[in-house]
Amino acid sequence: MIVRKILNNNLILATGADGSEQIVMGRGLRFLNQVGEKLHSENVQKVYVLRDRRAAQHYMELVSRVPAPWAEAVQQAIQDVQEQLPKELSNQIFVTLFDHLVYALERCQKGIVLQNRLLWEVKQFYPREYALGLQMTRALNEALPVQLPEEEAGNIAFHLVNAQTESPDLARTTTVMRMLKDIFGITQMSLGKKIDETSIHYTRFVTHLQFFLERVLDHKMLATTDLDVFEAVAQQHPEALTCAQRIQDYIKKNLGTDIPREELMYLTIHIVRISR
Secondary structure, three states, rough: OEEEEEEEEEEEEEEEEHHHHHHHHEEOOHHHOOOOOEOOOOOOEEEEEEHHHHHHHHHHHHHOOOHHHHHHHHHHHHHHHHHOOOOOOOHHHHHHHHHHHHHHHHHHHOOOOOOOOOOOHHHOOOHHHHHHHOOOOOHHHHOOOOOOOOOHHHHHHHHHHHHHOOOOOOHHHHHHHHHHHHHHHHHHHHOOOOOOOOOOOHHHHHHHHHHHHHHHHHHOOOOOOHHHHHHHHHHHHHHHHHHHHHHHHHHHHHHHHOOOOHHHHHHHHHHHHHOO
């Protein structure tokens, strides 16, 4: 890699052998490298490959205008959170979340708080990412003279959820969150009782729904020719099946997609478990 620009003490913009623009993070990199020379790998902690040149240019402009303490605090907070997630995040998270947090800090200084209309959904269906969002806001509040509100923890979590998908798309992530809320409501009304949200079965149900909706949106749903198992589940658990069919109807109405029997069977099985 060739050093293109020194962004701050710990961040360098470099060009890879394939011509891609890369953000390189590591403590004290400024003091080991010079523009135009080959990057020294000592102290390199993370490399972010930016495929979108416009995003890279925007990021450079952002870094050049924000106070150095802001940039370093945000970068460190992002890195700390990344290390706690089991899934590899999209490289674009470094740009998109950095961008979001810089403007969040600016809003905070001006006393502007934006309402997060998906805060309930984030806390309900993505508690791990929400907890990491809280961790990040607390870290920034301690490192800088700001007081980011809870809404920002939800916003951060939203970016983390989006960055864990195969094709990061904020509109798609918003759709998934809203559908999770609707399906949860359908399930609870169909069962006629409050679902125990502290149970392991609830956690597994939510996880199943998350992957289920991703499969639906990607048109990669499960399918099988073995109908015997489905018939057995249907006969033994008619109420749970009815609930699953209501979810099936909801998907058809909102996405125009037919849910195959195998997907319907797994929905039914998870509904049986949370109804106990």
